[in-house]
Amino acid sequence: SIPLGYFGGIGAASRNGILFKGSNFLDIIANVTTVVMDKTGTLTKGVFKVQDIVPENISKDDFLSILSSVESHSTHPIAKAVSEFHPSDQIPESVEEISGKGIKAVINQQRILAGNTKLLKTFNINYPEFLEEIVETTVVLAIDNEYKGYITISDEVKDDSESAINNLKNNGIKTVMLSGDKDSLTQNIAKKLGIDSAFGGLLPEGKVEKLENLKSNPKEVVAFVGDGINDAPVLALSDVGMAMGGLGSDAAIETADVVIQTDQPSKIATAIKIGKETKKIVY
Ligand code: ADP
Ligand code: MG
DSSP, X not given: OOOHHHHHHHHHHHHTTEEESOTHHHHHHHTOOEEEEEIIIIIBOOOOEEEEEEEXXXXXXXXXXXXXXXXXXOOSHHHHHHHHHSOOOOOOSEEEEETTTEEEEEETTEEEEEEOHHHHHHTTOOOOGGGGGOOSEEEXXXXXXXXXXXXXXXXXXXXXXXXXXXXXXXXXXXEEEEOSSOHHHXXXXXXXXXXXXXXXXXXXXXXXXXXXXXXXXXXXXXXXEXXXXXXXXXXHHSSEEEEETTTOOHHHHHHOSEEETTOOTHHHHHHHHHHHHHHHHHO
């Protein structure tokens, strides 16, 4: 039988907008030593806004139309920002998402690439070197193997991210941030929030590798907090996987052991506290 204390713990969590999928996770979370977090949608709002538009050898209107029609077929938060900024009725003949890099498509028999510089490198397309120096998130466009310009987009840090990190650190927990977004931007945000270590420019398999490294130390109990489809493998691999319930993709919510229904990163420390208190009652 399950001790009464566990029901109390699950109930207390639920009243705080935290869903535990099993009482065993109250035990595990009580012992967490490291919290690994995704950037976009977990520590930032995940709502991107278009900033600079810099077309190259193409009209601004054609540039935006092509970019938008490609992005309207993606569910990535970056794609949403672009397609809502400049709705387009052009329909691509084919669209393929390339995980961690962007999109490959065909429109009017033109080969379109929209994504980061890794995507352009994959297809051996030359682009100006200064693109690597831009700190903000950028989407680069190429048409028929030719660089055609870029846009920058910005996202905001969530209101309670800084206090969320502080709470974890005050409890002696190590904090790590992983992102598929630019490393320069990832490091900036980590520094601002006081996160112990951060890794950007990661492909989905790179995130798995980082988590495996952390877990290889048997003394570490690792929680991962994320929201994207790409986060499902790391959520499954971690000792306790936590997903953002409002913003999160179905895959992330389904794979997670704990769901933060309010999307607030401060609930990570709340969940750990409830786990610790439940343990005190049970043992
Ligand atoms: P994260 O969720 O950590 O940002 P992703 O793997 O979802 O990681 O994305 C990594 C990077 O791939 C993005 O920062 C972006 O540069 C690029 N990317 C992914 N999907 C798209 C898209 N639909 N349009 C443009 N760029 C994209
Ligand atoms: Mg993501």
